[in-house]
Structure formats: structure tokens, C-alpha cells
Amino acid sequence: MNFGWLQDKRIRFVAQALPSLLSLFGIFLGIINQVGFVYAILIAAIGALLLWIVANQIIEKASPQPIRTPPPKAETPKEPKPVTPTLHPVCEVGPYKVEAGETLSILLNAKQGQKVKGHLRELDRQLFDWHLADEKNMILLENGDRYNFGSIDAGIDQNAYRVNRKIPYPARWYLILDMYGKKTSRKVRVDFEPIP
Numbered sequence: 541m542n543f544g545w546l547q548d549k550r551i552r553f554v555a556q557a558l559p560s561l562l563s564l565f566g567i568f569l570g571i572i573n574q575v576g577f578v579y580a581i582l583i584a585a586i587g588a589l590l591l592w593i594v595a596n597q598i599i600e601k602a603s604p605q606p607i608r609t610p611p612p613k614a615e616t617p618k619e620p621k622p623v624t625p626t627l628h629p630v631c632e633v634g635p636y637k638v639e640a641g642e643t644l645s646i647l648l649n650a651k652q653g654q655k656v657k658g659h660l661r662e663l664d665r666q667l668f669d670w671h672l673a674d675e676k677n678m679i680l681l682e683n684g685d686r687y688n689f690g691s692i693d694a695g696i697d698q699n700a701y702r703v704n705r706k707i708p709y710p711a712r713w714y715l716i717l718d719m720y721g722k723k724t725s726r727k728v729r730v731d732f733e734p735i736p
Contacts, residue, residue, distance in 0.1 A: 630656055630732035635663055636717060639725045644717045645678050646730070652710045658732035660715075661700040668726045669696050669718040672703070674711040681716060691716070703732065 572580040631646050638644045650656050662668050671691035673681070680689040692708060695701040707713060717728050 630658075631715060631730055633729060633731055635727040635729045637725060637727050638668070638717045638719045640719055640722045642719055643681060645682065646715045646717070648672075648713045648715055648732070650707050650713055652707050655704060655706045655735040656713075656732050657704045657735050658730070659700065659702050660695070661729050661731075663727040663729060665699045666722075666724065666726055667697045667699055668722070668728060669720065670694060670701065670728075671716040671718060672705055673714055673716055674709075675714065676711075678714040678716060681718070686720075 568580060568584065571583060575583070630648050630650050636644055636646065648656065656672070660670055671677075671681070671689075672693040673689070673691040677690050680686075693703065693705040715730065715732075717726070719726055
């Protein structure tokens with residue numbers, strides 16, 4: 541392989557840089573003659589440091605700066621707002637079809653302090669179970685852990701129920717239609733309204 545072009549580049553670079561290096565070397569020798577070797581090294585170190593600082597500031601100003609947004613202000617704790625009457629249903633009316641042996645969890649649109657009031661009814665007058673539980677307990681039941689499951693209200697083996705229960709604490713609340721042990725599917729109509 542012919543590396544002649546690489547050698548030409550090196551020679552050109554040395555020829556261009558040599559006058560600058562020789563002039564710096566001459567200035568350095570002149571300073572040594574005037575103040576001595578130790579002071580000349582000190583002056584050279586200070587000069588290099590100043591050049592480095594100035595070059596760093598120039599590069600910083602030339603590079604784009606990220607847009608900084610101020611951190612969000614810490615909010616002062618507010619007193620809880622009183623629950624106002626709502627115009628939305630707690631959940632859809634249905635009817636909800638639940639297969640035999642299965643559970644169906646329906647997310648309720650109810651907040652702490654509201655009362656869930658209304659009724660549940662199986663359309664073919666068949667018996668069914670229901671529970672009103674928070675998300676943690678709903679997950680326990682969905683995973684088959686009936687031993688640790690707990691609800692704030694429930695009904696067992698009837699075909700219709702009246703419900704009137706206050707939501708005790710903030711959480712995601714579910715109406716759980718439970719067909720555990722049933723041999724046929726059920727169709728349940730839910731008629732709930734939130735009462736402030």
C-alpha cells in the first residue's frame with residue numbers, strides 16, 4: 541500500500557505548526573532570562589489556566605442550554621372539601637351477566653362520605669351473592685382467597701337486595717357479583733345512586 545499521502549499530510553502539519561511552536565518557545569526562553577526558570581514555569585501555568593477558563597466559558601455560551609422550568613410550588617394542605625351532590629350514576633344499570641362459578645367486579649363511581657343507595661335484582665329471580673369491597677379485597681376474591689377477603693356490605697342467596705351503605709374511606713370501590721357455587725349464569729340489574 542502507498543502511504544505517501546499520509547506522509548505529505550504530516551509534513552504539511554509540522555510545517556504549519558513549527559513557526560507557532562518556535563515563537564512560543566522563544567517567548568518562554570525570554571521570560572526565563574528575565575525572571576528565572578521557576579517564575580517562568582509559574583507564569584506559564586497561570587497563563588494556561590486562564591486560557592482554559594476562557595475557552596471553557598466560550599464553549600458553554602456557544603452550546604444550547606436546556607430550558608429550565610421552576611420546580612412546582614409546594615401546596616399548603618387544604619381542608620377537605622365537603623362532598624357535593626353528584627349527577628352521575630354510581631355504575632351502569634346493566635343487566636350484568638355473570639357465568640356460573642364466576643365473579644364480576646364493577647368499579648363504582650363513589651367517594652368517601654357518599655352513600656351508595658339503591659337495589660340489586662336478578663332478572664330471572666335466581667339466587668345470587670354480592671359484596672361491596674375496596675380494590676385490595678376485590679383482588680383477594682378474584683384470586684380465590686376467600687379466607688382473607690372482607691367486604692363492608694354483602695348479601696347471600698337472595699334474588700333481590702336493598703343497599704344503603706356509606707363509603708368509609710378513600711379507595712377504589714367495587715360491587716362484586718359473586719356466583720360461587722351456582723350452577724347456572726345470572727343476569728343482575730343494578731340500580732344505585734350516590735347520596736351526599
